[in-house]
Every structure is written in structure tokens, then in C-alpha cells.
Amino acid sequence: MPTAIAVTAPDLILPPPDRHTPAAAVLQAPQGRTTRPLEASLSDMHALLEQHGYVIVLCPASLPSQALHRLHTVRGVLESDRIALLDLDLPPLGLAVLALQLRQLSLCDFSPGVLASAARLLAHYIYAGAVLSSVTKLDRVPVSLKQHAKSWVPGSQFAVLAAPKPQLIRLGNAGQGARLEAPGFATQLLFAKGQLQSDWITATLARSWRVQGVAEAPLPAESARWWATGKLIEFAAAIPDISVLYQLVSSVKREECHWCGLELIGDRCGFCNAPLPQYENQSRSTGVLTPGQQRKAIGP
Template sequence: MPTVIGVTAPDLILPPPDQHTPPAAVLQTPQGRTTRPLEASLSDMHALLEQHGYVIVLCPASLPASALHRLHTVRSVLESDRIALLDLDLPPLGLSLLALQLRQLSLCDFSPGVLASAARLLSHYIYAGAVLSSVTKLDRVPVSLKQHAKSWVPGSQFAVLANPKPQLIRLGSGGQGARLEPPPFATQLLFAKGQLQTEWVTSTLARSWHVQAIAEAPLPAESARWWATGKLIEFAAAIPDISVLYQLVSSVKREECHWCGLELIGDRCGFCSSPLPETENQSRPQGVLTTGHQRKAISP
């Protein structure tokens, strides 16, 4: 069985585009008033390891500390180096897309270590944001005092791009004239409606980004906490072609982790979080994108 991709809530699982994509595993953790015995969490993780060998869990940055602590406790108690806990600062809908991409790539010939470290690489190619009615409590992207003040104007709406590069604009009447920086490659657009009414995402944004297709998904429960408001429409654009994703990952030089021995790409092991030694990493620029030909690989 391929390496299993895990998420922390069932609403972070997107339906697969085909019958071959493996399902994701839901690692239920204690959140809010919900309690779940540690023994149950240990049993679930042990079963996944027995069936798949390796588990890669994508953890939202907005996940409560108690939930993240439970996952680390499970890994510690099981004393397993086959569990990767990846804390990624992607909005929930973008994280769902990343989980789907990794599920698709898990069927390819990538080792578990490469697949885990590929999450950081692929996250750079997911354009994730939202339309918000207010940015007064938003702390995920920089908000100027002027933009903060305009949040108090009735009817104000803001378009925010959180990844890969933060950007915030105020939408005018009907959202006309506002523009977020588009992806320089072909994408499909996914959106999820919260308690906000606007067609800006499916009309203005979709046209300016020249997306190949548009689809709607349910809004993840984690979105309101991540964006600090329930009055939003979340969106995310990503590369839909699995062959392009495969080429992107396979074009990066592979290294061996000096701590756990697994293969990796980039500058850090996804399983043990150990960075590459300075002697191996000194010729690399910061981040996981190391050569120009990787960007060419995804040009439309």
C-alpha cells in the first residue's frame, strides 16, 4: 500500500479526480470541548502504520495547541520514525488541495521521504486566499492601519492572498478594477462559500487568473479560525496535472537525511525535521526551489 496522507479533519479531504487516487486518513484530535482518549489515537495511528508503513500528516497552522500536542504525543509514545507531522501555514482550502496532490503522487515511485519533503515544494505553487468582509482581526498577512480602518466602513470587502506571497487589496464597487497577482502557470480554481455574498471570485478573479476550470467545495470548519471571520469566501488555485507535479518533484536533487537515512528533497527532512548539514546545503539558496529549470517545468 502507498504511503498514507493524513489530515486533522474530514472536511479537509477533497473528492479525488479519479478512481485511482487513494483516500486520506483522518487523525482525529481533541479540539474545543471534544475529548478523545489517547489510547484511541494510538490505536488509529498504529493501524495506519501497520497497513501503509509510513504516515504523512498535514497540520494546519491554526490547529489548537492541544490537538498538535496530541499528534506529537502519539508519535513519541509509538517511538516511530515513520510518522511525518508537517506544520504548514497554508489556509485550510489550500491545505486540502495540497493533501489531494500528495495523495495522487503517493501512487508514483517516490519514496516516503521524498513525498513528505515535497509538501514544502508544492506549497509554493498553491495560490490560496479569501474574500473577507473585515480584516480587523486578521493576523496571517500584513494589514496596514489604513486597511484596518476601512474594515469599519459598512459593506467593505477585501481580497487577500496568503500564499505564496501575501497581498491584500480592497474591493471597489462590485470588485471591479481590483487584481491579485495571478499564478504564472496553468491552474484550476477551487472556492468555498462562507457567510458572504459576492461573485468576485468566480467572475473577476477567475478571468484575471485565466483558470482552466472552477469548482466549488464545502468550507472547512478551520477556515473561520484561520481567517478570523466567518464572513468570507475562500479560494485556492493549484496545478491540476499530475504529470506536471511529478516532473516538478522529480526534477529536484535528492539527498539522504544524515539523521534518519530517508531520501529528501529541499533542505529539511519531512520525517525527523533534521536540516541538511551546512556542507551539503551551502550551495543552495534559501527555500526549496533551487534551480531555474524547475520553474520552467510548470510553464503553460
């Protein structure tokens, strides 16, 4: 069985493009007033380990501390080095896209260690952001005092790119000509509507980014917490071709973790979180390709 890819909520699971892509597991930890027995969480994880051997869990950076603590408790109680808890600062829709990509790659010939460390590499190729009605409470992207003030103007809207490089522009006449930095490779665009009315993503962004296709998905519940407002439309553009994703991961030199012995790419093991020895970090790849290497790996 392929390595299990797990998420922390069912709305972080996107429908696969084919019937061969494995389903994602959902590890629902306690949140708010919802109390789930620790025994149930342990049983779920144990079953995944028995069936798949290794489990990679993608955790939103906005996940409540109680939920994150439960995941670490499960890992600690089971004393398992076959559970990777990856805390990635991607917006929820972008994280859902990454989970789908890892599910597709889990069918390839990558070892669990390479697959886990590939998550940070692939996150650099996901352009994730949102259209917001206000940025007054946004703390995940730099916001100037002037932009904060503009949020109080009725009808204001902002386009925010959170990954791979933060960027914020005001939409409308005041922001005439301003554009979000486009991916330098072919992508498909996914968007999810919250409590905001705007056609900017489908009418303007999709055209300026020259995406290969546009599709709509349900808005993850975690999105309102991540963006600090429910008045938003979230979007994520990513590489849709599994062969290109495979080439990206394959193009990075593999190392052996000096702590747990698993294969990895980049500078840190996804399972035990141990970094490469310092003398190696200074001369070896971090797992993120330069622009020239990106074009070579992705192709025309």
C-alpha cells in the first residue's frame, strides 16, 4: 500500500483527477468544545500505520494548538518514527492542493522519506492567495499602515498572494495596473467562494496568469481563521501534470537522514525533523530549485 497522506479536516480533501489516486485520511483532532477521546485518535493512527506503513500528516499553520498537541501526543504515545507531522504555512486551499499532489505522487516509486520532504519543495510551486474585503486583521502577509487604512473605505477589495512570495494589491481604480506576480510555468487555477462577491479571479487573474483551466471547490472551514475574515474568495494555482511533479522531485539529490536513516531531499527529514549536518547544509541543495533549474526541470 502507498504511504498514507492525511489531513486534519474533510474539507481539505479535493476530488482526484482519476480513479487511481488514493484517498486521503482525515485525522480529526479535538477543536473548541468538541472532545474526541485520545483512544479513538490512537486507534485511527494505529490502523493507518498497520495498513500503509507510513503516514504523512499535513497540518495547517492556523490549526488550533489543542488540535496540534493531540497529533503530537498520538505520535509520542505510539512511539512511532513512521509518522510525519508537517506544519506548512500554506493557506488552506493551497494545502488541499498539496495534499492532492502528494496523494498522486504516493503511487510513484518515491520512498516515504522522499515523499514527506518533497512537501516543502512542492509548496514553492503553489501560488496561493485570496481576494479579501479587509486586511485589518491579516497577520500572515505584511500589510502597510496605508493598506490598513484603505480597508475602512466601503467597498474596498484586496488581492493577496501568501505563497510562494507575499504580495498585496488593492483592486479597483486605485490599484489600476497592479498585478500579482504570475507563475513562470503552466498551472491550473482553483478557487473557493466565501462571503464575498467578486469575479476578479475568474475574469482577470485567470487571464493574466494564462492558466490552463479554472475550477471551483468548496471553501475550507479553516480559511476564515487563516485569512482573519469570512469575506473572501480563496484561490490556488498549481502544476496539474503528475509527470512534471515527478520530474521536480526526482531532480533533487537524495540524502540519508543521519538520525532515522530515511531518504530525504532538501535539508530536513520530514519524519524525525532532523536537519542535515551543518557542514552539509552549507554546500548542498535546500530542495528549492533556482529559477534556471525550475525551467529545466519543468520543461517548456
